[in-house]
Amino acid sequence: MKKTILLFLLIFNLGFSQEDAWVYFSGKPNAATYLANPLTMLTQRALDRRTAQGIALDNLDVPIAQTYIDQITASTGITVKAKSKWLNALHVRGTQADIQALTSLPFVSSIEFANQTLNTRMTAINTSNSINKNMNVEVTFNYGTSANQIQMLNGHLLHQQDYTGVGKIIAVLDSGFQNVNVAAPFQRLFTNNLILGGYNYVNQSTNVYALHNHGTMVLSCMGGFVDGQLVGTAPDAQYYLFVTEDVASENPVEESYWVEAAEEADRLGVDVITSSLGYFGYDNPNYSHTYSQMTGNQAFASRGANIAFTRGIVVIASAGNSGATADPYVGVPGEATNVLAIGAVKTDETYATFSSIGPSFDGRVKPDIMAQGQAAVVSNTSGAIVTANGTSFSGPIMAGMITSFWSAVPNLTAAEVVQFVKQSADRYTVPTNQFGYGIPDFQLALTNALNAQTFDNEVFSIYPNPIKNVITITIPDESVNATLYLYNNLGQRVNEILLTASNQTINVENLASGIYFFELSAKNKLIQGKLVKQ
Incomplete structure (x- = not known):
């Protein structure tokens, strides 16, 4: 019986000798270049979705540095299974020793093993059976x-x-x-x-x-x-x-x-x-x-x-x-x-x-x-x-x-x-x-x-549209101190205007010609729209 148990344990350990882990990186050295050229990382439709919702681009949108991926891929005993730019990490597979050796690379900030007992912070292990995700x-x-x-x-x-x-x-x-x-x-x-x-x-x-x-x-x-x-x-x-x-x-x-x-x-x-x-x-x-x-x-x-x-x-x-x-x-x-x-x-x-x-x-x-x-x-x-x-x-x-x-x-x-x-x-x-x-x-x-999207045009308005050099914004008195955001068609925020009066004229002659999107919260309602700069 003891030999049988020992043989089972040996087979079990061999079956799981390869560990899974996430390798996290410390930065994105090419972030500025990507953020200045959004179409190199997102399609125009993705940028339009961001613009329409007033969501600015940030470092999470920037891809992982290819040099980091290449060095991890070339490391002894390591197989790269997946990558995530949002979490700035690679999912890798290898022995515990080979994965831990990756910490010697200067751009690796941390490693998280899927086997939680191998991480610094100990967590209770759930020994229940896997959930059947596929329905009958x-x-x-x-x-x-x-x-x-x-x-x-x-x-x-x-x-x-x-x-x-x-x-x-x-x-x-x-x-x-x-x-x-x-x-x-x-x-x-x-x-x-x-x-x-x-x-x-x-x-x-x-x-x-x-x-x-x-x-x-x-x-x-x-x-x-x-x-x-x-x-x-x-x-x-x-x-x-x-x-x-x-x-x-x-x-x-x-x-x-x-x-x-x-x-x-x-x-x-x-x-x-x-x-x-x-x-x-x-x-x-x-x-x-x-x-x-x-x-x-x-x-x-x-x-x-x-x-x-x-x-x-x-x-x-x-x-x-x-x-x-x-x-x-x-x-x-x-x-x-x-x-x-x-x-x-x-x-x-x-x-x-x-x-x-x-x-x-x-x-x-x-x-x-x-x-x-x-x-x-x-x-x-x-x-x-x-x-x-x-x-x-x-x-x-x-x-x-x-x-x-x-x-x-x-x-x-x-x-x-x-x-x-x-x-x-x-x-x-x-x-x-x-x-x-x-x-x-x-x-x-x-x-x-x-x-919620019904507004009284006499209460809120932005004009003229198309615009040349100035726009006039009319808002309810209770919305004074609201902020108007302008985005270009790449989803980049190009202007942020604090509205300090219920009727305010703003100079926008510095904006290049093209289509812009605006977003404003007024009367506890979100107002969005499009402006054309001539």
């Missing part, structure tokens, strides 16, 4: 059987007003999109050029239409279309498809792939990220998260998701399917501070018992909101319309609906979108651990958003 499948628009999951959210009322996601882009982060390129429910997307591309971060290839069926079902909740059977919640949005989940194993490198894909989504100008993935337990229990770490900004993917939100992206994640397990709480990245974690309800709006619950360890409301996740109507890889259970489907149902809502009020910021959706939910004033803020009403959210 059960085998006006004419919604057919998909009507309930849209009507529950009053999403059909937005569709009737022709708010179907036009002009917005969703990035879907998942395990694979098998047969999406050939299955009938997705052909409308291809016919209308709504699939913009994608990438497989697991295999480092552009092949996203193989590997796994999970992303196929997820995408169908938003973009699928079979008249009389299935209509997705954002049938006219555009989509990028990213594979970040390795179905063969559970390893924290998947969090690094997730962040890498989110950064690419930001670069491409995506508006919404949705991910039906969640991380808590890993194959190597030393890598697993604990409930005490669910504080909103500890896990690598949660930190990346929070940064995505600061870039003006609405980030949506399924809450998880662990509600009936020993670890019933919302996992990574749904637990992140600025991520909308979506729980699941049944067709009658009662709680689906598998749906992960809150609160977060630090007491925040999680999940945030709910959608149908039991008997959700989806497409499988053969194009058949079936039902499936899981927050994997309540998440994208909600993501598509949020995208359609945002297409109705495109001038909202990501933060405003999230707030209007939460405020429309049926438990907003009395959130619970199972439902969070509850089930949103998107018609109510739209009504509230449109009312």
